[in-house]
Amino acid sequence: MVVTCAIEFDNNSYGTYFAGQVMTGKVTLQADMPKQVKAIVLKISGCADTSWTESSTSTTSDANGRSSTQTQTTHYRGHEDYIKSKTYLLSSNEIYPNISPTDQSAVIEPGIHTYTFACLLPNTCPSSFEGIYGYIRYLTRVELVRPWKFNQNFTRGFTVLKMTDxxxxxxxxxxxxxxxxxxxxxxxxxxxxxxxxxxxxxxxxxxxxxxxxxxxxxxxxxxxxxxxxxxxxxxxxxxxxxxxxxxxxxxxxxxxxxxxxxxxxxxxxxxxxxxxxxxxxxxxxxxxxxxxxxxxxxxxxxxxxxxxxxxxxxxxxxxxxxxxxxxxxxxxxxxxxxxxxxxxxxxxxxxxxxxSGDAGDAGEKKSTEANQVQSTVQEDPTEINNGAATSSVITPAPPNPWDADASIPPPSYESALHIKPAKLNLDEGQEYGETEFAPRYPVFKxxxxxxxxxxxxxxxxxxxxxxxxxxxxx
The missing domain is CATH 2.60.40.640 (Immunoglobulin-like)
Incomplete structure (x- = not known):
């Protein structure tokens, strides 16, 4: 592969956050030869989806008394968005307004390129969940938009927990x-x-x-x-x-x-x-x-x-x-x-x-072009909205609730054995990174x-x- 991508969360190896906290991290791209792309896009999403089908059978009779049976299948769906952020890390229509979209292109030079990001998780986010007929799921996704080719996508899930005190x-x-x-x-x-x-x-x-x-x-x-x-x-x-x-x-x-x-x-x-x-x-x-x-x-x-x-x-x-x-x-x-x-x-x-039923290296370098594009996309590096922002100044996350009481030891974070991991292959372009994701929940002693x-x-x-x-x- 010409380009590899790693999505890392700062001081949070499992990627588990509470609603209202600021999620920070970095995207590290490593290229072994020049790579032409139209854009590098960071998407942070959080949504709930439900989906199932139900079938019903009906019998009708014609004028001759002959009966026929028909089966009708109905697909029921539901959807809610909690986070829907899109940030151009490299190249976009906004950055090159005078160039037609078909002519826009940028080159990922050989080496290591690092982009930082921050996302304020809305206080109203429900907790992550995976079920048979629906899910509440949060994802970070890096898309390499390539001219005349399928996009390359790198996905990593993270857990959001609503504080239930x-x-x-x-x-x-x-x-x-x-x-x-x-x-x-x-x-x-x-x-x-x-x-x-x-x-x-x-x-x-x-x-x-x-x-x-x-x-x-x-x-x-x-x-x-x-x-x-x-x-x-x-x-x-x-x-x-x-x-x-x-x-x-x-x-x-x-x-x-x-x-x-x-x-x-x-x-x-x-x-x-x-x-x-x-x-x-x-x-x-x-x-x-x-x-x-x-x-x-x-x-x-x-x-x-x-x-x-x-x-x-x-x-x-x-x-x-x-x-x-x-x-x-x-x-x-x-x-x-x-x-x-x-x-x-x-x-x-x-x-x-x-x-019933690590990317990175002590000698890593940031590309000059990457830093220039970041400052163009995010004019105010201290501003963090309900979405992604590239930022060098990070607002500290609020403390965990059990920090106020020494009698409550910090929990460990574990996946639920009774819940099946999510399949992250979205069938959009070429998929890389995690193929499965299991939310992690706090377990106390x-x-x-x-x-x-x-x-x-x-x-x-x-x-x-x-x-x-x-x-x-x-």
């Missing part, structure tokens, strides 16, 4: 959350005594890396054995379309699974389980109009025979700033830079009909709330399916 959310996140259900089984005119299931959590707000203690009390007064318990942390995603009409598509994504013991007839048992929240996107209801994300803990009581299982759901909120021991009376250091999540009790009405004074734990789930150990007879 549980301390500024509803006070109900600190209150124990409980749910219970009662079920009787019928055989003809006869009914059994009830099967009662009580599920409780010490609080309903958690962050990745934190443990969710789940307490389950089962009173089986029926004549039917409870064969098994299944405890899950589930992500519920609702996708919305805008064209050709408004429609919804739901996806149920198991995040964690844990299997527990059964309960014999006429017995009562207490179970205590722990679900360790893995890296995962935060709860999102009010930032993206076409993708909403919710979470719930599900306890499924599997009974013997043909009887339907009993399912209890307890909603939880996943954030990226953990609850502190004392409610914050004063804003944290980053409160001016991030809008707190003001949602109260979460609406789970959409759950019905869900579907913080204390977890205790479950109703119980010290013994019957099962712990960190990923996949974990068996339970023992339980308490009552």
């Amino acid at each position: 549980l301390n500024y959310d509803s006070p109900l996140l600190r209150v124990p959350s409980k749910s219970e259900a009662q079920k009787v089984f019928c055989c003809g005119p006869c009914k059994t005594q009830p099967l009662e299931v009580h599920v409780s959590l010490p609080q309903s707000g958690y962050v990745p890396g934190q443990a969710i203690p789940v307490s389950v009390l089962i009173s089986n007064e029926t004549k039917i054995k409870v064969e098994e318990l299944k405890i899950e942390l589930v992500m519920l995603v609702c996708y919305y379309s805008q064209t050709p009409s408004t429609r919804t598509k739901n996806q149920r994504i198991p995040v964690l699974k844990l299997k527990g013991d059964g309960v014999p007839v006429h017995c009562k048992k207490q179970f205590n389980y722990t679900l360790i929240v893995p890296a995962t996107p935060p709860t999102c209801f009010n930032l993206c109009r076409i993708i909403q994300i919710a979470y719930q803990v599900e306890v499924v009581t599997k009974v013997k025979g043909w009887h339907a299982d009993q399912v209890i759901c307890v909603p939880v909120t996943i954030g990226n700033v953990p609850l502190l021991g004392v409610i914050q009376k004063q804003p944290m250091a980053s409160a001016d830079n991030f809008v707190p999540n003001g949602s109260g009790v979460m609406n789970r009405s959409f759950v019905a009909n869900e579907e 913080v204390p977890s709330p205790s479950a109703s004074g119980k010290d013994e734990v019957d099962g712990v789930a960190t990923s996949g399916v974990s068996p339970a150990q023992n339980s308490t007879w009552l």
Whole structure:
């Protein structure tokens, strides 16, 4: 290859940012021989997309009574833009206004050429997410526009996280959350005594890396054995379309699974389980109009025979700033830079009909032409808009919210195992750079709330399916 390209983020190897921060970095081009191009363009984009198809079948009859079946397929789509920036690093119609576009050209000389950039990420950006029927995705892309040839494109994804500070959310996140259900089984005119299931959590707000203690009390007064318990942390995603009409598509994504013991007839048992929240996107209801994300803990009581299982759901909120021991009376250091999540009790009405399912070198040189073009494109190097700008003076990014409390250690950043990486091949010209991208989310090491004074734990789930150990007879 004549030209290689590297997109690097300053002091951020994973490329993970919070909405409201300034993303800075550099584009390094290295050429081993002269390369003629019409332009070098840096595009920084952030958008949400939804897409799926639905088929419907109709039967019609003609005058002779013969019927025919027709199948119609409808493609539903939705789109929202959050960042849409385009910066000419080298050559553009604006730079050469007196030359016709067909005659414009520039030459990338042999050597290393470096271009710096900065982009203010809008405060309203929702968190990165990849799903089956849609995504919220942020990309940096360098395009080498070549005369009479396909463009060469170099792409790198980055993660944007909306600050979801549980301390500024509803006070109900600190209150124990409980749910219970009662079920009787019928055989003809006869009914059994009830099967009662009580599920409780010490609080309903958690962050990745934190443990969710789940307490389950089962009173089986029926004549039917409870064969098994299944405890899950589930992500519920609702996708919305805008064209050709408004429609919804739901996806149920198991995040964690844990299997527990059964309960014999006429017995009562207490179970205590722990679900360790893995890296995962935060709860999102009010930032993206076409993708909403919710979470719930599900306890499924599997009974013997043909009887339907009993399912209890307890909603939880996943954030990226953990609850502190004392409610914050004063804003944290980053409160001016991030809008707190003001949602109260979460609406789970959409759950019905869900579907499971270095470049560079110590002796590198900047080309004189590159620096000249940069100063032409960005007249004021200190100005940073909601898009890209080439700049030598960078406004410092706002501090991370946990910097205000020494008891919260800085998180690590990990990809979500239950989310498939994004395919970055856009089928536009010749694609180079990353072919896949997986967003990274903060994972904390913080204390977890205790479950109703119980010290013994019957099962712990960190990923996949974990068996339970023992339980308490009552």
